[in-house]
Amino acid sequence: MLSWLRSKPVSEEATEAVHSLFRTGFPAVEHFAHMLSEEGEERGLIGPREVSRIWSRHIVNCAALLPYLPAKGSVLDVGSGAGLPGIVIACARPDLEVFLVEAMERRCQWLDEVRSEIGLDNVEIMCARSEDLKGKIRADVVTARAVASLDKLIRLTSKLIAPHGRLLALKGKRATEEVERAATELRRYHLDASVHEVVSVLDGESTYVVECSRVSS
Numbered sequence: 001m002l003s004w005l006r007s008k009p010v011s012e013e014a015t016e017a018v019h020s021l022f023r024t025g026f027p028a029v030e031h032f033a034h035m036l037s038e039e040g041e042e043r044g045l046i047g048p049r050e051v052s053r054i055w056s057r058h059i060v061n062c063a064a065l066l067p068y069l070p071a072k073g074s075v076l077d078v079g080s081g082a083g084l085p086g087i088v089i090a091c092a093r094p095d096l097e098v099f100l101v102e103a104m105e106r107r108c109q110w111l112d113e114v115r116s117e118i119g120l121d122n123v124e125i126m127c128a129r130s131e132d133l134k135g136k137i138r139a140d141v142v143t144a145r146a147v148a149s150l151d152k153l154i155r156l157t158s159k160l161i162a163p164h165g166r167l168l169a170l171k172g173k174r175a176t177e178e179v180e181r182a183a184t185e186l187r188r189y190h191l192d193a194s195v196h197e198v199v200s201v202l203d204g205e206s207t208y209v210v211e212c213s214r215v216s217s
């Protein structure tokens with residue numbers, strides 16, 4: 001119980017700020033944060049130091065993607081792990097179809113438990129490597145956080161992005177360098193990249209959304 005209390009946004013102001021990010025789905029995302037703080041460390045999903053930072057480092061960090069999601073359609077989160085950002089997106093946007101692609105069986109099992117316990121009817125879990133899904137599925141938006149460098153991520157996911165779709169990658173402060181290093185892949189797969197800085201409502205830390213869109217011909 002203590003770990004759950006510690007992981008909550010503490011002040012009223014912080015709670016308000018987090019609420020404002022989740023116009024829909026706040027109870028669902030709170031439920032997810034609770035599950036993660038209770039079981040995440042024991043099940044090897046997050047490190048011991050992360051329990052007290054579930055909101056600031058994980059949930060609010062993933063919420064940086066929310067303004068860039070499509071008005072309708074599908075999202076495919078590659079390498080979801082504990083459910084970041086896929087579960088956060090599914091909670092905040094129950095109108096979108098969300099596919100979680102995860103290679104590790106025990107993490108897929110966790111994602112399945114989260115989906116059932118929270119009642120996320122918009123989530124489908126695909127226990128597979130993203131490279132094995134080519135030709136099987138395409139989504140309007142592909143998301144990824146902490147899975148691979150941008151050049152590798154483009155190679156892993158380009159065939160999973162719908163013809164007019166986008167890749168949204170959550171990155172740290174080296175986002176622009178990563179875009180520069182991915183110049184060859186961006187050209188090869190006809191993508192244009194822009195970097196959006198998003199400042200956290202909780203701790204003022206910046207995160208970067210790298211948005212790769214198809215170049216219109």
Ligand SMILES: C[S@@+](CC[C@H](N)C(=O)[O-])C[C@H]1O[C@@H](n2cnc3c(N)ncnc32)[C@H](O)[C@@H]1O
Binds near residue numbers: 078083130
């Ligand atoms: C460092 S964890 C990050 C998890 C989560 N996205 C986060 O931000 O906390 C990377 C996850 O991606 C998964 N993964 C790596 N490459 C993958 C691939 N090609 N296809 C599917 N899952 C992959 C790993 O099994 C692992 O769970």
